[in-house]
Amino acid sequence: MNKGAMAPDQEQDTPLKSDSMFINLGPQHPSTHGVLRVGLTIDGEMITKAVPDVGYLHRGTSKLAEVRGYHHCVVLTDRWDYVSAMPNNLVFCLAAERLMGLNVPPRGDVLRVLMCELNRIASHLLFFGTYGIDIGAFTPFLYAFREREMILDLFEMVSGARLTYNYIRLGGVMVDVTDEWVAKCREFIEYFKPRLDEYDTLLTYNPIFMARTEKVGLIPPQTAVNWGLSGPNLRGSGVNYDVRKADPYCGYEQYDFEIPLGKTGSCWDRYFCRVSEMRQSVRIVLQALDKLAPGPVMAPGVAKVPKPQPGEAYAHVEGARGDLGIFLVSDGQASPYRMHVKAPSFMNLAILQELLVGNKVSDVIAILGSTDIVLGEVDR
């Protein structure tokens, strides 16, 4: 009877039967946000061991890049972090432009910043919604997606795609925005600002939500640095590191914004960092819209089949999930000799094996959700 549920007890020393149970969290589980598998050994509801298992979404983009031209590689980047594809486009283009010595015109830079920040908002909205579901509140998800749809509409207007944009190209951006788009973007920002306050009343300061997340999944600053975390996961622990400030690109030094920091490194702090980042992104978007001066958006003379001089280049940007880096090696041929991606989700995932132990099954979901991983980027 009941063969699958519990292994027969081997030791009969204690009068109470007690045995640990192994459960597979994923790869088919509603809360793993993709095809992540976590092997959990649980004692009652307590986790005694957690082993994250990745690779279910591996598509070999690093290898594929070695047989494709530089323009074609931008398409591959869309597929890493499919929730926020603009920074992926950007980081590849930054590295390749360094190889080729291209200079992006100012309007192109502003558009890049604009799109990346809009995409950061879209990505954090997705996090906000799905984290609500993880904690058991279904309604914030649809509110977040209502706003996210509008950003995707904006992206569709400008690039024709809603998920894999391929908008940021070598030397600039694919196409300029229209005045109509700018008006629509301003309308969205005006609409979006009060929604952020609404989210706070709905979820951020909800007593049940705070009780579920406030003292759960604590990452001390030193541990966060040791595990190589980046992005809101690192800043939630109070470590002030943001590529946009530490190593500005695309003229981020000209924008006025703050880096929200957490205090204790709890799930709530990581959550709150992201919600606060949305406010900052709104500020950056407004500044970028004001900066849009007429001019070209694409550098002149980008070759159709670029063959950069042999050499190597590294570029990194602050993606929605953290410090997204790319290392490109060229041997003078039409395709990169080697492309390595330093994916923040992969780094952020590794800490789970330490973080989950000692927590309850419900907390596993809360912690997993708070790291905000995208499996497309973990496996690439």
Add this chain to the structure above:
Amino acid sequence: MSEPAKEKEAVPAATPANVVPAGAAAAPAAAAGTVAPKPAPKAAAKPLPTPVFNERHGKLILNSRYWPTELWKSPWSLPSYRKGALVLFGLIAGILLTGAAVGELSRWADKLYALIAAFVAARHWPAVTTDAVWDLIKILIVLHVVLINGLWAIWWERKISAHIQSRVGPTYAGGWHGWAQTLLDGVKLLLKEDITPTAADKWVHALAPAIVVAPVIIAFAPVTFGKQLAAANLDMGVLYIFAFAGISVIGVIMAGWASGNKYSLLGGLRASAQLVSYELPRGFSIVPVLMFAGSLNLSTIADAQAGYWHGLPRWFIFYPVIGPLAFVIFLIASVAETNRTPFDIPEAESELVSGFHTEYSGMKWSIFFLAEYGYVLLASFLLATFFLGGGASPFAFDHVIPSWIWMLGKAMLMMFTFLWIRWTFPRLRADQLMDFNWKFLLPWSFANIAFAGLFLLFR
């Protein structure tokens, strides 16, 4: 959308100009996005048209997809919105008028009973036949209250949750606001394959839904639906309801255990801990009500709340401190008993993948839901009876609307509260849920009994 021929022409032509602009001057021209001038038909060399890529998508978004900003500008300016409000008002007025026309249902029941008795007497059948037929009718009515409630509540929950989440919910099935959605869902569930997992204990697995749903139907027997309107007028009605409602937890544990699934097992374990714990504050919270009414009979409890204090109805919820406190504790414990959202840890979708009913499909699965909504209705009627005066009218001047309309209205109001809570709150963790029960609800329900005793002593 523009005509397909024009699109076909515009898109491929636009691509090269957009992707690789030849120089700095080409980009603004591409960005301007003016409408493509129709090339002259006789031109030998076809001129490259101005790209219309952005323009086309701009039109798409502006003309065919609405943003909330456009929709919310002024909903009353939309004719459909005004029409909907009018229909809602008409429905409520229609129900009230129907109620006024029909009058008290107990009057009609007496007439029906007399009719059956006369029929039996005319046929010279034994007199016990009358009561047998009458009991059968009552049983069928109670059974159908639970079944029809399932159809109604699921549709209503879907509509309420949709509107809470700025969606519209089912709109297609049946025509008017998707009224037939649950009906068709039921047909679909009946036709679905009934799967019993290999690892499952076959008999226990099949028996569990029956053990969950049977008590809720039985528990409806003493529930009053209006003045003198109950299937069984039991003197120990309250105890009877709590006793039967407590049986369902066995079915839940059986479902969790017999599924042979680890997630289900965890769900079953959580359910057993939760449901047994929350029985206590639920039972103790209504002790003050019983003290005031001096009876366990639901009709007597409802009748004890008749009358008005200077226009304010003498319902138990309006008793200072004691009433609201008992009401809140009973409401919270009822939500926990029905496994709904702040307390839905046994079936936590995001953690346990539906918990104890993960391995159920088709009709067995839907029976769990029938039971859940049955308990929601039961709790709604109990809340209305204990705290909101049962069938008593909230207005002293009202002598027209019959008690069953008020009872139904109050129960639906409570049911709406249940749905509202579910779609607003996140979920508690198992240990927090236990803390909340044993360290907050239970002590306060005891304190409330003491308050009620003092109140009665010094009244």
